[in-house]
């Protein structure tokens with residue numbers, strides 16, 4: 001059975017890759033983008049004890065939807081114990097998630113030290129095991145001013161280290177969205193038919209998005225820039241999201257005056 005599948009993949013020119021899928025907008029779009037580029041995708045979703053467990057449910061739902069487009073598998077990887085060692089940030093600890101636009105200071109509160117390095121290392125090990133040549137993750141432009149492990153320099157250095165550490169089974173680390181902003185990613189995703197109604201961004205672990213944390217505001221802004229309602233929200237919620245966005249944006253712009 002396995003041999004048959006392998007032969008089929010080679011004949012059809014399908015490339016095998018591992019993708020770190022969070023269940024948010026960026027990695028869900030990357031999944032659809034790769035499937036439309038003839039990849040078979042093996043997704044890993046990391047459970048690091050985040051407050052927003054809704055993300056993990058979202059990732060599973062997105063995978064179910066994406067199976068219509070190609071071969072997709074999904075594993076959830078529990079790294080809670082590692083995260084208890086390293087995290088005191090707002091995403092897993094007891095600190096409040098800041099209810100404002102991301103300033104540099106606020107965004108730094110959401111850093112989990114070395115998170116991408118840990119997840120990518122595990123993903124590379126998995127790629128070697130299943131004979132995939134590429135590991136993808138959805139680092140993008142809106143993140144890299146603050147999160148150093150979303151920057152090109154980091155990706156290039158880690159790619160070199162991964163190559164040297166796996167000489168007999170070379171694997172490449174790729175982040176094709178690294179120069180794209182969130183609204184550009186959504187623009188691409190809308191063309192690809194990404195079901196954004198199943199994606200999750202809010203850092204609060206509530207039943208519905210809070211609409212006012214940094215990621216909720218960023219999400220509202222990115223849909224507004226595309227002149228599209230966020231399909232995750234009801235009409236009333238979208239109206240409220242836009243109102244909060246405008247209010248917080250005015251606060252943010254007025255903060256140094």
Ligand SMILES: [Zn+2]
Pocket residue numbers: 201202203204209210211212213214215216
């Ligand atoms: Zn939120």
